Amino acid sequence: MTDARIPAAFMQPGTSSFSDFLSENAPDLLPARKSLPAGSAADLAPHGTTIVAATFQGGLVMAGDRRATMGNVIAQRDIDKVFPADEFSVVGIAGTAGLAVEMVRLFQVELEHYEKIEGSILSLDGKANRLSALIRANLGMAMQGLAVVPMFAGFDLDRGHGRIFGYDVTGGRHEETHFFTVGSGSLFARGAMKKLYREDLTERDCVTLALQALYDAADDDSATGGPDLTRRIFPVIHVVTADGGRKLPEDEIAALADEVVAGRMQRPDGPNAPLLGTEDAR
Amino acid sequence: MSMPFYVSPEQLMKDRADFARKGIARGRSLAAVQYADGVLLVTENPSQALHKISEIYDRIAFAAVGRYNEFENLRIAGVRLADMRGYSYDRRDVTGRGLANAYAQTLGTIFSSGGEKPYEVEIFVAEVGSLPEEDQVYRLTYEGRVADEHGYAVMGGDAETVSSYLAEHYVEGAGLADALAVAVAALGHSTDGGQTTDRVIPVGDLEVAVLDRTRTQPRKFARIRPARLEELLGDRGPEEHAAPETDAPPAPTADEPGSGEPPVAPPL
Numbered sequence: 001m002t003d004a005r006i007p008a009a010f011m012q013p014g015t016s017s018f019s020d021f022l023s024e025n026a027p028d029l030l031p032a033r034k035s036l037p038a039g040s041a042a043d044l045a046p047h048g049t050t051i052v053a054a055t056f057q058g059g060l061v062m063a064g065d066r067r068a069t070m071g072n073v074i075a076q077r078d079i080d081k082v083f084p085a086d087e088f089s090v091v092g093i094a095g096t097a098g099l100a101v102e103m104v105r106l107f108q109v110e111l112e113h114y115e116k117i118e119g120s121i122l123s124l125d126g127k128a129n130r131l132s133a134l135i136r137a138n139l140g141m142a143m144q145g146l147a148v149v150p151m152f153a154g155f156d157l158d159r160g161h162g163r164i165f166g167y168d169v170t171g172g173r174h175e176e177t178h179f180f181t182v183g184s185g186s187l188f189a190r191g192a193m194k195k196l197y198r199e200d201l202t203e204r205d206c207v208t209l210a211l212q213a214l215y216d217a218a219d220d221d222s223a224t225g226g227p228d229l230t231r232r233i234f235p236v237i238h239v240v241t242a243d244g245g246r247k248l249p250e251d252e253i254a255a256l257a258d259e260v261v262a263g264r265m266q267r268p269d270g271p272n273a274p275l276l277g278t279e280d281a282r
Numbered sequence: 283m284s285m286p287f288y289v290s291p292e293q294l295m296k297d298r299a300d301f302a303r304k305g306i307a308r309g310r311s312l313a314a315v316q317y318a319d320g321v322l323l324v325t326e327n328p329s330q331a332l333h334k335i336s337e338i339y340d341r342i343a344f345a346a347v348g349r350y351n352e353f354e355n356l357r358i359a360g361v362r363l364a365d366m367r368g369y370s371y372d373r374r375d376v377t378g379r380g381l382a383n384a385y386a387q388t389l390g391t392i393f394s395s396g397g398e399k400p401y402e403v404e405i406f407v408a409e410v411g412s413l414p415e416e417d418q419v420y421r422l423t424y425e426g427r428v429a430d431e432h433g434y435a436v437m438g439g440d441a442e443t444v445s446s447y448l449a450e451h452y453v454e455g456a457g458l459a460d461a462l463a464v465a466v467a468a469l470g471h472s473t474d475g476g477q478t479t480d481r482v483i484p485v486g487d488l489e490v491a492v493l494d495r496t497r498t499q500p501r502k503f504a505r506i507r508p509a510r511l512e513e514l515l516g517d518r519g520p521e522e523h524a525a526p527e528t529d530a531p532p533a534p535t536a537d538e539p540g541s542g543e544p545p546v547a548p549p550l
Contacts (some may be wrong), residue, residue, distance in 0.1 A: 003386050004388075004390075004391060005390075005392065006359045006363065006384050006385075006387070006388045010358075010359040010363060011355045011359045013354075013358065018365055018369075019367075021362060021366075022369075023365070026366065026370075029366070029369065029370055030466070061321070075403065087499075090336045106369070107368065109365050109368070109369050112365070112501075113361065113362075113365050116336070116337050116338070116361045116362055116365075117332060117358055118335070119331075147514040207330075235457035274527040
């Protein structure tokens, strides 16, 4: 007689981690558990590129461009690379798009699973650490060219402000102050943010800052998509505050993006920062 | 070696059922009430840490009465089943019916297998749809029976008394505040030898959660905190705590040898 009941492993008390549970009971479902033949797989799948994040008083903003590339080809022009991880955190992804999206899905379930089983939400550091573990599990694939490098940010309810975490392919994690960028256009975006960031930004300012940084990234990096004015495709932007996270509606982003583009019509390189000092010049 | 006594299968099952039923009746009642925006789950549970009502998935909630360690295992299994199914297929593919089936098979197998103590639990699996007609409340009993409940359902404790109160006062399609008031009054209603008493249960002793289809998030489960309960219930007169709930079985009597012991498998 076959036993129709729920398998014993499901009933066992113990882990509150969904990925640990999967690795013991259904390892095939984990995105990182594939053994690949030797050689580089880097050119096989689309890559996502630039993500930027910055904090403002009372929250944070994370934004991503919409382009995925495969070599010289634009694989997708409206890809979504910033996702809510849970109510108070967001994750953005750069690297192999297929793997990265799967990793985000696993991370989302991981956080929700813990919350449901334990009856309380993980600390922001705890969430950031779990993401480290997921990236580390992908190291073998990363060495064959299928790297995933996410950025994680959330509102820390205990400390009362937004925090941003960057990662490397080995799962190494580092907390960033004020702003951070990842992906192929990240160097240009970071340069822009360095010059434009101020600590007294409002939420709207911070969203504009993210749009400016992405514009600069797209300006100099072929793998980053700029605002697509003909198709009306604009960056995806998430804002997280003490009240939780939300994805900004498209028309709101479009209006701000139009302002940014209008400014660039006057000055293609973007706003001027003062040469010396900290005086307000924007 | 002692000779085993012959026990007829009917007697065996009856004994096991009696055992489980007794365990379930010791706790307090839990009511599920359908209201305009979804399903309301209410019970009296002074503990803020050990929940009897919890979230399983986007549209699915779990409520149980009986032995905590047993239903907690079932709850965790439900969360894992749902999360795994939602992760490997899609979030929409996780249904209350699938979960109720898995629970029914599990409880049924345990109940009819000779070697295990039957679970002393009763469970509601509630699911909220996008329309009131799509709301579902499944009741699962200790022996794995599944019933589809409509309007309201009560389990545990003095379920009959609470049910009869709800039968009289339940209104279909009521708002949250009205449905809550009826459910809480029903839980405070008790009869003792023809004498009915209505106790006002303190807000701090209530555990209340809803599956609310009007929530904008995909996760429709929400606990209602004491402050909000206070607001919804309004002034109800002097509050009265219930007599302390004893998880220990009642004192052994002459015809129940050893019932003071921790539960073990009933005689085979």
